[in-house]
Amino acid sequence: MLGESPESGDEVKRLRKIYTEYLREGRWKYDSLGRQQLCKERSDAIETLIDEWFGRPLCECRVLDVGCGYGSQLRWFNERGVPPENLFGVDLLSAHIESARRRYPAFNLMQANAERLSFPNDSFDIIVAFTIFSSVFENEMAGNIASEMLRVLKKSGAILWYDLRYPSPTNRSVRAMTRRRISRLFPSTVIRLKSISLLPPLADSLGPTAAITYPLLAGIPFLRSHYLGLLTAAPGASDS
Template sequence: MESSEIKRIRQVYAEYRQQGRWSSLNPGREHIEAERLRQLSATLKKQNHSLFRYKILDIGCGSGDLLNWFHQEGAKAENLFGVDLLPDEVDSARRKYPKLTFTEANAENLELRDNSFDLISTFMVFSSILDEQTSKNVAKTITRLLRPGGVIAWYDLRYPNPNNPSVRAMTKTRIRQLFPNFHLKLHSTTLLPPVAEKLGRHTDLIYPLLGKIPVFRSHYVGLLEQGYSAPLSGRG
């Protein structure tokens, strides 16, 4: 039986889609999306992660754009898999990227083989889960599915959003609580979306300037790598 938290998440994201949130037609949003992918690509290369041989799972895959980006970065189509709670998103992903594999599923209990993925991506996943046990269940699934030495590609909120009670901040402390045996190779990114989306024709000029100010960066992007144990105390 589906939990109340999963039902809530389904409803929230269905409403987001109806409202047309995160439209890439906005210049600020375009900068946000390009920046996070550019920075993730740089981190993967710096840590010597070659996607050509990687089997990759994208949790909360939406319409498949991130998974297709991994394909463009060198991953083989037959090694790319996405799961999402929303059937409409899965259908859209299948139409857009027929060579990739997409499934409607709850990430708490994926029926996939242990140690079967080299990289699992979680973009804006955990900030959308308000129930602590659900977060732990998803984290446990991810840890189970990753092969030894596998990595998590991470992008998520580091600040709370006072205008959106359906999300919560994923600080480094919270991330470590969910993934205590992972090393966090994260850095702050993304100019505060309410600011970025209002820059209009001045985006190209102003976004890079404001984005240099750490307090204006609302998200973390980077990798979580296995084989590291960190204390759970501390700020961030």
């Protein structure tokens, strides 16, 4: 693991403990039909978002996933043309990285604290930030991670954002990432977000009717649990 600031040491320990507990609980087993619909909706929306924004083929992109977990988002980009040598992932937990390496040995994966990324400035076209900041309670650590993301992001690039917009009544280890909080973390960016994803407990309850009922319920704005979107450089910025 790369070095961490002394101020964030307790927060790093807390995060490691929480995510280790998540692993033991099998929290990320998305077996329900409703959760499968949620994942499909998100995947389709990301594809549309990138197609509309990015002006060149994905095969030319370099992608970094901060908090890459088991590497599923990197796999998504690989399936859409990004070569393995252009796919990078970092995660705080060694267990996540070990599992991701077994699944995707050609990807560039490393255990690291995202407060200090070992990449040069302007290295990536796309940085994936999926449900990372909702887990980080310490403002200084969150600010350090955001600053590092912006440092290694090309001025023509974008942060692909997906995170909670509501607090979770069943998980006190996460907090809502409101538009105000996102703006405070990334004050120099243009932030384009939309609400998406049916509340997961509701999605899980849909059963065999999910293919029909999920789109209907997800069309109700206050039932959408997350924000999805892009954070890009402010107008006038250019690659160095």
